[in-house]
Amino acid sequence: MADREVLVVLPAAAAGARVYFDDVGGGHEAIADAEGHVLFRPRIGTDCRDAFTFIEVKGAPGFRDYRQDAVLLRAGVDRQIRIGMPMDPRRYGDTWLPPLAPLVQRSPNALVGPLRVIRHQAAQRFGFEDASGPRNVLFHIWYPAPRIWRDDRDRALRTLDTLAEAGYQGIHTMRALGADENRGDDDSPWWAGRTVNPAWAIDALVGLIGASHERGLGVELSLGHRFVRPREDRLDYTTRFCEAIHAAGLDEAIRFWIGGNEFYQNAEFGVSQQQIDIFKEEFAIVKRILSPAPLCANGDAGANEDPDVHDGAGNVVPGGLRWGAKNSDLTVVHGTRDMPAAVKRAFGLWYFEGNPGSWPTAFLQDEPTGPGEGVSVARCDDPGYLAALYGMILLTGQALCAVNGAGIWFRRDLDADPWFREIPHWLAELPQDVASWDHEPGGHIWWWRGPSNRYATVTVEGWDPTPPRPLAAWKVIGPGGGIQEGAGNDAFLRALKPGYHGALVVAEFA
Numbered sequence: 001m002a003d004r005e006v007l008v009v010l011p012a013a014a015a016g017a018r019v020y021f022d023d024v025g026g027g028h029e030a031i032a033d034a035e036g037h038v039l040f041r042p043r044i045g046t047d048c049r050d051a052f053t054f055i056e057v058k059g060a061p062g063f064r065d066y067r068q069d070a071v072l073l074r075a076g077v078d079r080q081i082r083i084g085m086p087m088d089p090r091r092y093g094d095t096w097l098p099p100l101a102p103l104v105q106r107s108p109n110a111l112v113g114p115l116r117v118i119r120h121q122a123a124q125r126f127g128f129e130d131a132s133g134p135r136n137v138l139f140h141i142w143y144p145a146p147r148i149w150r151d152d153r154d155r156a157l158r159t160l161d162t163l164a165e166a167g168y169q170g171i172h173t174m175r176a177l178g179a180d181e182n183r184g185d186d187d188s189p190w191w192a193g194r195t196v197n198p199a200w201a202i203d204a205l206v207g208l209i210g211a212s213h214e215r216g217l218g219v220e221l222s223l224g225h226r227f228v229r230p231r232e233d234r235l236d237y238t239t240r241f242c243e244a245i246h247a248a249g250l251d252e253a254i255r256f257w258i259g260g261n262e263f264y265q266n267a268e269f270g271v272s273q274q275q276i277d278i279f280k281e282e283f284a285i286v287k288r289i290l291s292p293a294p295l296c297a298n299g300d301a302g303a304n305e306d307p308d309v310h311d312g313a314g315n316v317v318p319g320g321l322r323w324g325a326k327n328s329d330l331t332v333v334h335g336t337r338d339m340p341a342a343v344k345r346a347f348g349l350w351y352f353e354g355n356p357g358s359w360p361t362a363f364l365q366d367e368p369t370g371p372g373e374g375v376s377v378a379r380c381d382d383p384g385y386l387a388a389l390y391g392m393i394l395l396t397g398q399a400l401c402a403v404n405g406a407g408i409w410f411r412r413d414l415d416a417d418p419w420f421r422e423i424p425h426w427l428a429e430l431p432q433d434v435a436s437w438d439h440e441p442g443g444h445i446w447w448w449r450g451p452s453n454r455y456a457t458v459t460v461e462g463w464d465p466t467p468p469r470p471l472a473a474w475k476v477i478g479p480g481g482g483i484q485e486g487a488g489n490d491a492f493l494r495a496l497k498p499g500y501h502g503a504l505v506v507a508e509f510a
Helices: 145-151 155-167 201-214 232-247 273-289 305-315 341-351 383-395 405-409 422-427 489-495
Strands: 005-009 018-021 028-031 038-039 051-057 065-075 078-083 095-097 116-120 125-132 133-135 138-141 170-176 218-224 252-260 295-297 329-332 362-365 399-402 436-440 443-448 454-459 471-477 483-486 502-509
Touching: 018 038, 028 038, 038 362, 051 078, 051 329, 051 383, 065 078, 065 095, 125 362, 138 422, 145 155, 145 201, 155 201, 170 201, 201 218, 201 422, 232 273, 273 295, 295 329, 329 471, 341 362, 341 383, 383 399, 383 422, 383 454, 383 502, 399 489, 422 436, 483 489
Parallel strands: 005 078, 078 095, 138 170, 138 399, 170 218, 218 252, 252 295, 329 362, 362 399
Antiparallel strands: 005 038, 018 028, 018 051, 051 065, 116 125, 125 133, 436 443, 443 454, 454 502, 471 483, 471 502
């Protein structure tokens, strides 16, 4: 048999990496050339039989060290081991291995450039856009993240990688949480071990935000804290924090700035003119220092969708002047959590008592229901209901921050709770411009109608989901935690089996 040659093929970006190839009697090590190639002439397999080896790649610029065991090497003279590189169908006998992992995992759905609110006039609906065009916005709660960054940096970085890999676009965290400058970090009865204290938080937040930005993750900053001097301490902390963010070049990483998390019960003065005036001063500081400035909002005003609650809380104008100038760029909602009412109420925010699109700001749903122990009110573990609720939020042009118990308390990793990785996958089925689509009735629900006969809707068990037109193809997303596909109206209706609870649906009509 001629000399056996095995070519290890890496991406060109891995040029200069050290590649180890295990062989009979000891291995071989060589440096990848400018094309990412390394040629070995091993003894293994020279007896014309398939063999197994292991491969290590170290020092590839921008990639983590890599090892694959039990690598099948087929018999033959001219063989390749292709690490993450496409296979050549003309070359029988090559071996494919998973790709190198980047040192920093970037979100495939990262926002690009500043985030803005847009008004889709024809659809009577607000939405969001970045430099790439219309965007569906999907963040995830991770409230004590600055504390984890301070106490366990490696775990914080792994969590950011997990969020990016799953496909989220950002995190919703706290610039101060459950702390008091007059007591220790762990004296909070509610947030013991998870407090974020302004006395040390700025350095932790700058590091956390920088690592998030590097991974394509934006940041929503809220606040669950009462200052000793409500106005002076808040404004001083805001100024110092924003100056630190600006000095680090991280202005664009801050996507949303919230005055107070559920400020009706957590802020020093609750829902009052005094508190709203402080928020105004705070937002003026934020927008003066940060460029581009984040979208600012007072915060949730009452854990429901009552328009009078949000209006009276200053998200539009204190005192009920609903159609005048506004204090907030957004209306923040911590909506109904009981199912299926939550789905209807999310729709109702846009439908607005029979006047679609009348509310004069976009919505940010930054603490809806979700799965896992620790979701304090009406936790929802059912995937069908979750797909329906989260789908409805995006269909109506609202920004969404997904929730799970791990994200609130972080007593376990974020992906330990169900559906953490599936949710971005489900919602990716919705086109980025879906908030601009028109709609038409079908059964007892509305179907959003886009270009090229594309449709999308949400349904809940007990509603009539009959399509308004014959379906050419469809996907039912959520029930059982998966995605069902098919064609035709009859097959679609059969897919909604008893106990499905809810679903997000995307379809093409004939």
